[in-house]
Amino acid sequence: MDITLLGTGSPVGLPRPDCSCAACATALGPDARAATAVLVDGALLLDLTPGAAFAAARAGHSLGGVRQVLLSHPHDGPAVEVPAGLPQPGRVPDGRELALLTGHRVRAVAMDAGGTGYAVTGPDGQRLLYLPPGGAPAGLEEATAESYDMLLADVVGRPDALARLRAVGSVGPTTDVLAVHLDHDVPPGAELRRRLAAAGARAVPDGTTLVVGAYEEVPDVPRRTLVLGGARSGKSVEAERRLEAFPDVLYVATGGTRGGDTEWAARVAAHRERRPGSWRTTETTDLVPLLAEDGPPLLIDCLSLWLTDVMDSVGAWDDAEWAGGGEKALRERVRELASAVRATRRTVVAVSNEVGSGIVPATASGRRYRDELGRLNAAFGAECEQVLLVVAGQALVLRG
Numbered sequence: 574m575d576i577t578l579l580g581t582g583s584p585v586g587l588p589r590p591d592c593s594c595a596a597c598a599t600a601l602g603p604d605a606r607a608a609t610a611v612l613v614d615g616a617l618l619l620d621l622t623p624g625a626a627f628a629a630a631r632a633g634h635s636l637g638g639v640r641q642v643l644l645s646h647p648h649d650g651p652a653v654e655v656p657a658g659l660p661q662p663g664r665v666p667d668g669r670e671l672a673l674l675t676g677h678r679v680r681a682v683a684m685d686a687g688g689t690g691y692a693v694t695g696p697d698g699q700r701l702l703y704l705p706p707g708g709a710p711a712g713l714e715e716a717t718a719e720s721y722d723m724l725l726a727d728v729v730g731r732p733d734a735l736a737r738l739r740a741v742g743s744v745g746p747t748t749d750v751l752a753v754h755l756d757h758d759v760p761p762g763a764e765l766r767r768r769l770a771a772a773g774a775r776a777v778p779d780g781t782t783l784v785v786g787a788y789e790e791v792p793d794v795p796r797r798t799l800v801l802g803g804a805r806s807g808k809s810v811e812a813e814r815r816l817e818a819f820p821d822v823l824y825v826a827t828g829g830t831r832g833g834d835t836e837w838a839a840r841v842a843a844h845r846e847r848r849p850g851s852w853r854t855t856e857t858t859d860l861v862p863l864l865a866e867d868g869p870p871l872l873i874d875c876l877s878l879w880l881t882d883v884m885d886s887v888g889a890w891d892d893a894e895w896a897g898g899g900e901k902a903l904r905e906r907v908r909e910l911a912s913a914v915r916a917t918r919r920t921v922v923a924v925s926n927e928v929g930s931g932i933v934p935a936t937a938s939g940r941r942y943r944d945e946l947g948r949l950n951a952a953f954g955a956e957c958e959q960v961l962l963v964v965a966g967q968a969l970v971l972r973g
Contacts, residue, residue: 581777599760617643618641621653623653665680685708729755750772819870822870827878860913873921
């Protein structure tokens with residue numbers, strides 16, 4: 574089963590008309606995207622968009638053989654003209670299946686938002702799932718025995734849809750995940766590719782033809798990642814974003830609770846509000862046992878607070894205790910953590926502060942903490958496939 578992506582953008586396209594944002598300003602050439610429309614084996618058209626016939630012609634195809642046009646979402650704006658010879662577009666009721674004379678079967682999948690998803694099975698058994706913009710499948714409760722060969726979805730706008738499909742096995746390791754309905758939420762080019770790769774997905778230019786079920790080399794999702802950054806740099810948001818397309822994440826909060834500290838309580842609440850509802854949270858600094866266990870991905874936020882707790886426990890703030898064994902004990906704890914990261918089989922994303930580039934602390938204890946955090950970050954990062962530095966909300970890849 575072949576598909577041709579006549580467009581891969583949001584319903585209004587990219588760049589958006591009359592939008593002056595930075596993403597739209599740089600969405601040029603191969604990064605410019607028409608509204609998403611998919612031509613399946615030249616016989617089935619998913620979503621009719623303005624200029625579909627010209628887009629097909631540019632891709633070397635004709636719409637003359639299309640026998641069915643299905644819409645996945647209401648079209649806003651002026652009515653789209655149906656090219657001569659095309660059947661009138663329609664939508665299949667949720668749960669109903671449509672059999673085409675070409676041998677394709679199309680089942681309508683209910684969404685949790687407006688629109689309809691379509692599960693397409695080709696004459697030779699290849700399976701494709703196409704989701705509308707802003708939608709995720711509703712009512713996924715039981716694990717499936719077979720995953721789709723390809724998923725076309727709003728990966729950037731609804732990463733939780735991908736997480737849900739992974740949770741029930743509808744998306745597996747061999748599923749080719751393609752991002753469509755791309756809007757100006759993420760700058761096009763390298764940043765888009767980086768974010769999609771972290772979710773195990775990719776994007777292709779408009780006009781690309783793909784074979785459903787054919788192996789495509791997609792960058793492996795890094796198993797161990799360290800995200801560094803200064804205060805309010807966006808490092809925690811970046812770390813959370815890297816796992817939001819995966820189910821059953823365990824959020825490890827190393828800061829605990831601070832009774833009476835309203836500012837801290839507000840920070841904790843803001844973090845909790847951002848997390849997907851399917852994530853679980855544990856408050857602990859005992860990281861080594863968690864890394865040794867099998868289980869879902871870990872998001873550790875953050876190593877800076879872990880270090881504070883360890884330095885408290887070894888008496889690092891007292892010069893006599895530090896010289897009398899505290900320094901040696903801290904080094905051993907850091908070695909244990911680095912060894913646990915090296916040996917872990919879990920997916921891990923850890924957050925830490927980068928404090929060595931700022932003002933030199935005025936106190937000896939502050940300088941000690943700065944130095945030890947630098948050593949901890951270096952030891953932890955050495956065991957990670959990917960290390961990122963977040964500055965002003967922008968992630969710079971240092972490794973991986």
